[in-house]
Amino acid sequence: MRRMLSAVAKPFSETTGLARWMLVAGVLITAVFLIAAIFAPWLAPYGFAQSSAHGVEFPKVGHPSSAHPFGTDRLFFDVLSRVIWGARTALEVVILSILFCVVLGVPLGLLSGFYGGPLDRVLVLIMDALYAFPPLLLAIVVSFLLTDVYGGSVIAVSISLTVVYIPQYFRVVRNTTLSAKEATYIEAARAIGARDIRIMRKYLFGNVVHSVPVLGTLNAADAILTLAGLGFLGLGIQSTAAAEWGHDVSRALADAGSGVWWTGLYPGLAIVLLVTGLTLVGEGLNETLNPTLRRRRLLAVVMPPRDRTPVQEVQR
Amino acid sequence: MSRAGSGSLPRYILQRVLLVIPMIWVILTLVFFILRVAPGDPVSAALGGKISPQALEQRRQALGFNRPLIAQYWDYLSSVAHLDFGTTFSDNQPVLRVITDNGGATLYLTVAAFVLALVVGIPLGLIAGRYRDSAPDVVFRLFGILTYAAPVFFVGFLLQFYVAEPLGLPTSGDASPITIFEVPTKTHILLVDALLSGNGAAVQDVLKHLVLPATTLGLLICGVFIRLVRVNMLQTMQADYVEAAEARGLTAGKVTWRHGFRNALVPVITVVGLQFALLLSGAILTEETFNWPGIGQKLLYYINNRDYGAVQGIVTFFALAVVLISLLIDIVNALIDPRVRY
Amino acid sequence: MSIDLTDEVVGFSAQEPVISARDVRVWYGTTKGAIRAVDGVSFDLAPGETLGLVGESGCGKSTLGRGLMGLLPEGAKRDGEVLFRGRDIFSLSPKAAYQLRGRELGMIFQEPLTRLNPLMRISQHFEETIKQHEPDLSKDEIRNRALEVLRLMGIPPTRYRSYPHEFSGGMRQRLMIALTLVLRPAFVVADEPTTALDVLVEAQIVQILNDLRRNFQTSLLLITHNVGIVAEACDRVAVMYAGRIVEQGSVADVFKNPQHPYTRELLRSTISLTTTGLNYIPGAPPDLIDPPDGCRFHPRCPDAMNVCAAKDPVNIARPGGGRVECWLVGPEEEIPSAGRQALEQEELTVVDEA
DSSP states (O other): OHHHHHHHHHHHHHBOHHHHHHHHHHHHHHHHHHHHHHTHHHHSSSOTTOOEETTEEOOTTOOOOSSSTTOBOTTSOBHHHHHHHHHHHHHHHHHHHHHHHHHHHHHHHHHHHHHOHHHHHHHHHHHHHHHHSOHHHHHHHHHHHHTTTTTTSHHHHHHHHHHHHHHHHHHHHHHHHHHHHTSHHHHHHHHTTOOHHHIIIIIIHHHHTTHHHHHHHHHHHHHHHHHHHHHHTTOSOOTTTOOOHHHHHHHHHHHHTTTOOHHHHHHHHHHHHHHHHHHHHHHHHHHHHOTTTOOBOOOOOOOOOOSOOHHHHHHO | OOOOTTTTHHHHHHHHHHHHHHHHHHHHHHHHHHHHSSSSOHHHHHHTTTSOHHHHHHHHHHTTTTSOHHHHHHHHHHHHHTTOOOBOSSSOOBHHHHHHHHHHHHHHHHHHHHHHHHHHHHHHHHHHHHTTTSHHHHHHHHHHHHHHHSOHHHHHHHHIIIIIHHHTOOOSSSSOHHHHHHSOOSSSOHHHHHHHHTOHHHHHHHHHHHHHHHHHHHHHHHHHHHHHHHHHHHHHHTSHHHHHHHHTTOOHHHIIIIIIIHHHHHHHHHHHHHHHHHHHHHHHHHHHHHTOOSHHHHHHHHHHTTOHHHHHHHHHHHHHHHHHHHHHHHHHHHHHOGGGGO | OOOOOHHHHOSSOOSOOSEEEEEEEEEEEOSSSEEEEEEEEEEEEOTTOEEEEEOOTTSSHHHHHHHHHTOOOTTOEEEEEEEETTEEGGGSOHHHHHHHBTTTEEEEOSOGGGSSOTTSOHHHHHHHHHHHHOTTOOHHHHHHHHHHHHHHTTOOGGGTTOOGGGSOHHHHHHHHHHHHHTTOOSEEEEESTTTTSOHHHHHHHHHHHHHHHHHHOOEEEEEOSOHHHHHHHOSEEEEEETTEEEEEEEHHHHHHSOOSHHHHHHHHTSOOTTOOSOOOOSSOOOOSSSOOSSSTTTTTOTTOBHHHHHSOOOEEEOTTSSEEEOTTTOOGGGSOGGGGSBOOOOOOOHHHHO
16 A cells, blocks of 8 residues: 555656656546546536526526526526536546556457457557547448437537547557566466467556556647547537537627627637646656656755865875 | 668659558458448438339449449459549449548648647657756646547637637638638639639638638647647657766757757657548548538538448549558658668 | 866876866766766876776766766756866856857767768868868868868768768768767867777777877767777776776776776776686676765775775875876775774675666
């Protein structure tokens, strides 16, 4: 337990300067959104698709007031509530897509790295092709294909994001497998007659699965932007299915002309803040873990006055 | 030893070109099968309810949908090889026409945004990387992170609200109707056409319409440039040859300029090229935000009309563009960096 | 804290030394504390003289060379006094230090492959270097000077406009040497200049360094872990251990009559034609964040006495010329009564050696 804590604290304690502040600020911002996501039902004053309370209809595009601190939008929804519920949607989508990526990408990467040959070559080509695609375009195409099946749901958007990010998981797992395959303990396991499945499950999987959380964190910022982009284009989650910031901003764009700022500003700021927080975490981690960028916190060198002055002693 | 100079450059280019061909094939195959395995019948999705069942069947026949999948696949590959991206289902137009008609607007929007991002992003990134942890580094990095974190449409929203209103800048479309009426179409690139027509008012009008969309898209790319250039600069300043230059007594300024900046920018060329994908993603959002009549908006139009033919054609075009641009970047890189040719 | 003992330290120098280092310390900052990589080093170097600096890896050789050049990483500190032709280079303004570097103080690095800017032609390297220090020279004059040095290094003038990657490792090291010598610096630090090269090329480079005196009148501090190179190319040798120079003197005398047990063991552990078995010094160099008390070599020393663990050894004149720091040599009067007894060494465990 203690070792785990110190491992977690290491990036904080060993870095210096900007990298440290970025990491701290990023973790704090992300934590705020995590709390908002987990406790949304208790924190949000209303539901995300609630247009009246206690039999009283909310005003349409109502100015921020004490009852609605962030105002209400065109659909009579409370903006503050939708901003808070939006955090939950973002979290759900990111977690689901990471889950899909792991369930699909890890076994494929394992197989590809372990067996090599034509299977590996085909998979690598496909993944490279997917990776070369502009991410938003890929997400748009997949959402387009899914509209008839899951259209407008959290699952559909998660699948779109999965297709965008799976090449990275595949690649990391494949490369780790390739190098782990040559390790002595794998050879030893082979020598005692362990079967391929067992080697992959027992020895390689554990080795490979470490990289998933790091990759997930690094991709989360990008994933949230893609999610918001899909929502903005109307290919994401529908307003009544869940609160989604990107879609809310797109509805607010029509209001900008008539002087209504609150419907777009708050969901937009939520995206900016969360993505900034996640980017700060990613950059901070990069600067602490990447040896070519790292700047360690050095203890100041204090040279004590000389205690060895042999030359003088000779002269005496 | 002395196979120096440009002698090996053509061979390198040939190699790269040959490597691109399988990549293109895989991408095309992927596009074809993803869009074909889609549930439902594409033709009725686009036209269902609008025309009679007989006419629908005829269209299906004409588009080759009754033939075996493998034959359709072969048709697709061979027509793409002839730069034929198929026809749209809903309005029965060649996709290539759609692309040439609307691609011009996207082209000059992205070029303007790209130039803006380069002009702002590269100097800021170099300075931030050179003077690590200084005040400019903090400010520029934060700026870079924020411009990346702010979604295009939100920046567009803020600009429309806080900049366009006070300055009286247009927020929709690429020109006023009068300009579009007055400027004859020659290149399908409105800015170039306006310049060619010599109509000063038209040029001014086009530029006015360009300011906000180009700034929005430029800021997005600019943030990425700052971060990339900064990291490259940091790493370059740690290189052995930088220390060796210091040991020869070159002043800090000369070391930074000749050995730092120059060398830091070479890998940036590659990475900048990779941002083309991001630029395209951003362009789709920018066009939608500012109602910009480019190819991205057209794609969304066809998506909303469930037009598989148009989507497949446009996506194929984008995929080819991405691969070819990365090829181009590699070749430019080889021209600049003498090491790459080996 | 300037101590004048020029004629004491250097056995042979009648001339004014080019470099005169006194009690130089260079410490690195780390996350755990300061590494005392160089901790009180003194030596002199006469014009045209070559001093070989030998020792195991991690004993502070390279740090000393870099410290003299002023090429230290962030968080490192140096002090002491280094007189270059009578001027203390440690207390120069940054501008004056830059002017001295390259022109009067040169450095040759260990890994020639990465020391040339891959995007610049060889000619551009020479041009920027010469222009920096002699801005009035014309392009032709620069070219002539560069080609002259390149000729001495055996590089044909046709290669002047080539890029670094078009040269082999040995040629690149000769380029680096040429680039260092083109300004005729009075003092050059060569930090393991042959380590990254193969044996035949190594002999070539050693030959070139050997000719430096004749061609350029350059004083050379040759850092190496290869005792053979010292024997071949150096006038004097300084043996470094754990941040201290434990013995220095003329190469012939030190190699024939090593006074310090570390020098002796180091010489025994080198392979020569007459070697019958492999010798090595048990244990590893000490942790320089918290070095051992007394003589830093005492935990590994086969001849350690009680006094060695208790008192710092004294830097004294070496019988046969030079200096040495070892209680075995003296001074007798400073050794306490029981100090001469052999020290009971802790067994060096296998773990220590690994």
